[in-house]
Amino acid sequence: MSVLLYDTTLRDGTQSEDISFTVEDKIHVAKLLDEFGIHYIEGGWPGSNPKDIEFFRSIKQHNLKNARISAFGATRRAKLTCDDDPSIQALLESEAPVACIFGKTWDFHVTTALQIELHQNLEIIEDTLAYLKKHVDQVFYDAEHFFDGYKANPDYALQTLQAAKRGGAEYIVLCDTNGGTLPFELGAIIEEVKKQIDTPLGIHCHNDSELAVANSLTAVKHGITQVQGVINGFGERCGNANLISIIPNLKLKMGIDCISDEQLRKLYHVSHSIRELANMAEWKNQPYTGKSAFAHKGGIHVSAILKNPDTYEHIAPEIIGNQRRVLVSDLSGRSNIQYKIEEMGLDIDINDPSVQELVNTIKELENQGYAYEGAEASMELLLQKSRGLVPDYFKLRGYRVIDERREQDKEPISEATVRVEAPNGDTYHTAGLGNGPVDALNTALRKALEQFYPVLNEITLIDYKVRILNTTVGTKAKTRVLIESTDGKTRWTTVGVHNDIIRASYLALVDSIRYKLYKENI
Template sequence: MPHEDKTLVLYDTLLRDGTQSEDVNFTVQDKVRIAEELDDFGIDFIEGGWPGSNPRDIEFFNEVKKSKVNPAKICAFGSTRRAKKSCENDESIQALLQSGAANITIFGKTWDLHVTEALKISLENNLELINDTISYLKKKVSNVFYDAEHFFDGYKANPEYALKTLKAAMDAKADCLVLCDTNGGTMPDELVDIIKKVREVTGEYPLGIHCHNDSECAVANSVLAVRNGITHIQGTINGYGERCGNANLCSVIPNLQLKYGYDCVEDENLKKLWSLSRLVNELGNLKHNIHQPYVGRAAFAHKGGVHVSAILKNARTYEHIKPELVGNTQRVLVSDLSGKSNLMYKAKDFGLELDSNDPKMNSLLEKLKELENKGFQYEGAEASFELLVRKAIGNFTKFFDLLSFRVIDEKRSAIEPPFAEATVMLRVGGDIEHTAAIGNGPVNALDNSLRKALEKFYPSLKTMDLVDYKVRILTGKDGTKAITRVLIESKDETDTWGTVGVAHNIIDASYQAMVDSIEYKLFKDTYK
């Protein structure tokens, strides 16, 4: 193992390479916001795009200058000059300079196959392109990084030529030679062997790594590269990128910092990793991967009773790090796999101290297993679970009783949308309230009718909104007779909470989830 420099350079290419993922699309405003967060988090270089390729990237470089991002961190990305043009006459090279970016990353061909088949030029001519481009740009900007595209595939095909391309960049005084596993197919042992061979030629010259994830090795390869003396790491937040993605910095950074003691970001900044990951997903309108290491919602979630019993004694028994180090939190899930330890742990979250010997615990556990057997799921509906616990141990006062409800969904003509109306009869204390309301569908009509009946008694319900509504068919083989599970997410000015309902009738399932949501709102406003 070579002498290790524990200080690393982090280079994020989410705003360029990451946007090449088929499901990722950021506006210019999104990109500027993400750049600000990357800067605040402690990323050293932020690749903003390829200004010669599209108007959106040109606009980004203009807009980021007006932001709070440190301009010294911004990188523009482009290729070596064209074979038949000088740098002065190459529009793409000039667009890089016109972007105003303090740093430029240039990629060049290192695989002889690409030189002869894609560029259709001689191997020697390609070396001239690399050297000329870097030499020209070095006089214009703070740093020029050389991305040796397809380096590992190129080395395996023709090691002598691949090393010559690095030598051309070194002679031009590139600030770092970035070895790219562009196709993402290099295995970890191959990567380490090739890096060692490169070191024999480059000596102590700064080296970087840029890995794609086509063989699920991008994070491992990036970490191994650092363990073998590379100090410049390229990747993307959440691992977004073309095809299968890039090295996921949300895993690379904590692996290096927490497992090996490298200096990546300040410890306080590392605690922002969870929120940074979610921000990127929110701005990209992308679903959060709950199983993502370190920053996924399930990364420190415990479901089995044996696991929960152990973490109550010592969290290290089933957690490889403290989740707070990356801004995440420990969670205990409740399911039919749960034991008393899960229930006691969750009850503690609600401020309830349960006795494992209390007969109510056994009945609660049996009730929970019975409900989950029917299709209830509490991992995403913790408000419903809290209500279940409180009602079971007698720590809940009802706010209203349902006497009846009726929902009518009527289509009056082929060209008009259906008409929905709901009628609700409730008892609140000694009063009976009977109301009707319309909506754009049966669930909306029922929600409107419930609120109309209750808001006169509980005005705080006006501050509650439904923000998500999910329907899941649990018994698909039954067709339209299937059991339906409804998950509802609600929020007010301070909190967000989830509730669940299960029934053959989708309106009934929706009603259960809506009532739990309302009851939770009233309970927390009254007692919390």
């Protein structure tokens, strides 16, 4: 048996009240998911907002290895034909090879939300799918509120699935949209569906009863072969089925090779990278990929773990890219560094003494608030600097940042001055204005450095994220800054941490500059 993984982080996941991806974020997430081995990536709803339209335009410029891009949308409106419906036409204009259409399954929604006759809804479902089938490679049908609809009116719920089948849906996805179905109910209903529907079935669960993962696995146990979900369980209300838990459970507990062993080792990296891009706080106790998922502190546990990890671990953490942490003796670290070295394709001997020194350095930096899963460029600089391969490109001799509002109704003016020393000993003193203090500091710093490193004029800063790490101390809180940069050919992300947000920003800016110079072999 095989199972197809359908990720909707970029659509359903963004409905979480705390998440707002930029187009660049969405491209980054899609590339991570593709390398991870996800089969389908739902990029968004092209008829709903300009950002999703831009994503579908931009993603075509990237060659994905494993995944197909899917566009999400609704069945046509009752008073329009598919040719006249703007949302349907937006799906076609996205040029996504896959379309996933949701329609009403619960009679209550048909008569109350759509306010149309039940037979009209059946016609709309069939007509929409048949129309799209002529224009895209694959069409999937999300049967919204299916389990609630089935429990209220099983005959009508099954009629909507039959309409989807007649329309040519290649997968009919049963949705627990309100997240209130129990696993034993879900399994029994799926068995009834299979008696009347021979189209391949998928599952889409929400987590309002904290059963989305359990229901998804139950569905697979009952023969469903497409699982929809979101990385880290992001989503509206209580979230969606968490693929970070579903995937290892399918592969390691149920023996279903939905991704390869090599791809499974990226689970931790994918989970943390996307959490950082979403600017969401760390979930230390997240199953499989949380920092505490394989952390051991109790004396009896630690004693047993040191003899045989199987005593208190349900899997080996290395299988999914995590690591064991024995808190009382602070043992661990090298395996995680080794994974990052291999992932980056660097020629570094794990037995090199500098690597162990680096492990200790990273532990100390992580205690200070640094996080490298979303800042691969800073991580690579650390690795190579420990081996003496990153030159001292310049020295900071000082900087000053002024943010001044001169008139009540005028915008503030941000100005920065910087003094840096070049490798030849020359000192450069420059000033710059910007849209805010960080932009002014970046302008002044670049103005100084470009005088002896002209290649830096290729860099553009495209994203800037701030995370408050210890919220209980108010304005004294420590800040983590993530900066994403590009030179038009590649993108890279760097990190800085400090109690002073300007200093944290400076550290991330400097890493971005050093990474560019290092990659240029200067």
